[in-house]
Amino acid sequence: MAGTRFAYVRSYEQPDPLLPNTFLVVRVDGHGFHRFSDTHGFEKPNDMRALELMNHAAKDVMEAYPDIVLAFGESDEFSFMLHKSCTLFNRRHSKILTSITSHFTSAYVFHWSAHFPNTRLEYPPSFDGRVVVYPTEREVKDYFAWRQADTHINNLYNTTFWALVHRGGLSTAEAHSRLKGTVSKNKHEILFSQFGINYNVLPAIYRKGSVLLRGETTTTPGAARDGQEGSAEGGMLLIKRVKYTP
Template identity: 65%
Template sequence: MAGSKFAYVRNFELPDPLLPEAFMVLRIDGHAFHRLSEEHNFVKPNDERALQLMDHAARDVMNEFKDIILAFGESDEYSFLFRRSASLYNRREAKILTTITSLFTSSYVFNWSKYLSDTPLKYCPSFDGRIVLYPTATVVRDYLSWRQADTHINNLYNTVFWALVLKGGQTTTEAHATLRGTVSSQKHEMLYSRFGINYNELPARFRKGSVLVREEVSDTTEARSGPETDKAAASDPGEPVPTSGKKAQKKKPRVRTTVELYHCDIIGDEFWDCRQNLLADS
């Protein structure tokens, strides 16, 4: 682009590179989603349609940005973990943060009618975002464990709270008062003795959140090179491929990835032991 006398204003722009060799986690949070859920009559304590919509938006982000290796979602938030060596946008914080937050938001709005078809969107939902750097795989695991523990704590409280309101006839003020000072075991007992609900039998999506992970899938493709094989590929697929007396080339394994959704424990070691490549940066 040609310069002009006004180009000096670019000198006021500050560089904002993120430190290299650190894991990036970008967490997106819904803005004023308490109001959104009330205005659109979300099912209490969990609206599976709304959670599926969040998963869809997160998957769209992961399909667009291959440096994201894992995402964890609960309620109105999603955390995206980038591989340590990610060089997306030269690690410019503002560029990464705004692009991914806007993509997530637009996907959420664009796909709303697929999941809440009987609930017209009354106004524009919005999300905020932040990027935090973590130095080691251990700290990354602790971060994700924190978010999943938060999922359980919040969901247990909300499950009992809404049982007291919707089934027990209490007002919201009374329900908060009933639960004030209670510990986990008391909430479990209250759910079971008063409402016959075994918390551990509720859907894992609600208790453990959503885990989107980039899984490696082995594929076999035949190595092709040179004009002869190019011509053969363009010919009728029913015709034999000429080899000109050369030995047929061996098939080479090709690794591709796919984004899979789970509702499973990520605090223990089993999930990570099966996917040691996730945090072993390459």
């Protein structure tokens, strides 16, 4: 066979099984999304269309990979949790990591126009990914608590920051300076006293991120198959927000 004498190069492809019986988290992250969001005019501090697109892509990934039982998204990142006993692709590291990252990316581009009907996609966005292995449930819970705490901290900061800029007339440098050294309480006060914003009634998707749980029971399983879900506030099927108290 023509290729036989070259086939030895295959021996350089090394096995990369992930430890059995551990929780796997695949986190994808937007690559260069500062520029991407500027180019495409994302609203600040949050762009509902962009978040819904992320959720849409994540839902596609969950539908394609039944081993994913939970996903959490915020800003331009999404974390997917595969259950302990998952044997997807024989738990090969690269295969799991790239399949999920690629599927997410593909769905993001594919669904772009549904969420940004009036905004042309200027160039192909990309995401990097990583797998993190957690031996027990406690660590996985803390992982998601960590991501959600991050959501809260970032969003409170960004909400106050952009209120100072958009409505308070500060430059971005002035807004940074104004917020330096402030704690949560101070930011709540600025929002409320200066702008009349009650932070706690802002959309939960901004404050707490998005949680996608594999739906187990539903009275309308057909709806699940069709991928319908409710709005951020309404009676959604697949997408849920978790409760979080910082």
